[in-house]
Structure formats: C-alpha cells, structure tokens
Amino acid sequence: MITPDVLTDYIRKFLPDAVVTVTDRTGTMDHLKVVIVSDGFHGKNLLDRHRMIYQALDAPMKDGRIHALELTAHTKDEG
Numbered sequence: 304m305i306t307p308d309v310l311t312d313y314i315r316k317f318l319p320d321a322v323v324t325v326t327d328r329t330g331t332m333d334h335l336k337v338v339i340v341s342d343g344f345h346g347k348n349l350l351d352r353h354r355m356i357y358q359a360l361d362a363p364m365k366d367g368r369i370h371a372l373e374l375t376a377h378t379k380d381e382g
Contacts, residue, residue, distance in 0.1 A: 304332040305368040310360070317359040318343040333370040344378050352376040 307325035314321050318341040326336040337356070344352045353374055363369045 305335075305363050306332070310335070310337070310363070310369075313363065314339060314356065314359045317355060328371075328373070333368065335369060335371070336373040336375075338375040340377055340379055342378050344376055345380075349376070 307323075310325055311321070311323040314323050318339070320343065321339050321341040324338040328334040328336055339356060343355070347355070353376065356372075356374055356376060357364065360369060360372070
C-alpha cells in the first residue's frame with residue numbers, strides 16, 4: 304500500500320511542479336487512478352509522458368505497493 308502523499312513525493316522528484324490527484328479504485332490503495340498536471344510534459348507525446356511517470360514510480364511498482372495504474376498526464380495548458 305502507498306499513500307497519496309508518498310506517491311506524490313515520488314512523482315515530484317522527477318516533475319517538481321506536478322499537481323497530482325490520486326484516486327483509490329478498489330479500496331486497497333494498490334489500484335490507483337492518477338492524474339498528473341505538469342509543464343514537464345510539454346513537447347512529450349503520451350508514451351513518453353507515461354514512461355516518465357513509470358520511471359518516477361519504479362520503486363513502488365517493483366516492490367508491489369502499486370499493482371495497477373490508470374494514468375492521465377497533461378500540461379497546465381492542456382487542462
């Protein structure tokens with residue numbers, strides 16, 4: 304299990320300006336819907352944006368704290 308605050312900290316190490324919204328999809332805090340808004344995504348396609356997020360969340364993905372992610376990633380302008 305991972306808390307929204309800890310997940311946000313992992314993401315902000317890679318995207319310091321990120322606004323992160325975490326929704327627990329199953330009540331177990333390991334199946335998550337995550338919306339990330341960051342200007343760090345500017346000029347990146349969807350695949351590259353997801354790669355950035357997965358890189359940021361590598362440790363909790365590998366150790367099982369996160370089992371499944373539904374991602375939305377956009378810049379502030381894309382709102």
